[in-house]
Amino acid sequence: MDSQKTNELYEKFPHLYRERTAPLESSQMGWGFQCEDGWYKIIYEMSRKIEKLSTDSPHDCAITEVSRNEDGTLYVATRNLTPPLQDIITAAREQSRLTCEYCGYTPAFMRKGKGSVAGHIACGRCLRRAEGSKKQKATKRSRKPRRAPDVMVVKR
Numbered sequence: 001m002d003s004q005k006t007n008e009l010y011e012k013f014p015h016l017y018r019e020r021t022a023p024l025e026s027s028q029m030g031w032g033f034q035c036e037d038g039w040y041k042i043i044y045e046m047s048r049k050i051e052k053l054s055t056d057s058p059h060d061c062a063i064t065e066v067s068r069n070e071d072g073t074l075y076v077a078t079r080n081l082t083p084p085l086q087d088i089i090t091a092a093r094e095q096s097r098l099t100c101e102y103c104g105y106t107p108a109f110m111r112k113g114k115g116s117v118a119g120h121i122a123c124g125r126c127l128r129r130a131e132g133s134k135k136q137k138a139t140k141r142s143r144k145p146r147r148a149p150d151v152m153v154v155k156r
């Protein structure tokens with residue numbers, strides 16, 4: 001996640017992300033949010049709900065890692081977890097399952113194969129963008145119509 005969005009989350013929820021300055025041996029939070037910007041809203045809402053249930057004590061839940069599960073969904077590790085907090089985190093994970101990690105568009109799906117989006121949940125547009133414009137450019141040039149088509153087809 002880019003540094004501006006990362007800082008927004010840290011400033012808004014300093015207590016929940018208090019391990020952001022902890023040594024990496026004890027907390028992975030020092031790496032920041034190990035996902036793309038599209039999940040910012042999901043993480044923000046999840047953080048807001050968790051913080052509502054916290055009491056400003058050192059025994060409150062602390063998030064120790066935000067990254068990605070093997071199935072491409074949002075992974076959140078915590079300290080001092082309670083069942084209501086687990087529910088909030090599970091809901092965020094379920095939401096991420098259909099939300100593009102790059103742009104936040106829904107629906108999006110887990111992409112397989114090779115390339116930069118493999119293993120990520122991405123919408124069709126971000127998938128095409130990541131697959132590279134090289135291929136696209138080549139076909140565009142060779143299929144260039146001599147005159148404007150009578151019917152404009154909107155590419156989806």
Ligand SMILES: [Zn+2]
Pocket residue numbers: 100101102103104105108122123124125126127
């Ligand atoms: Zn997208």
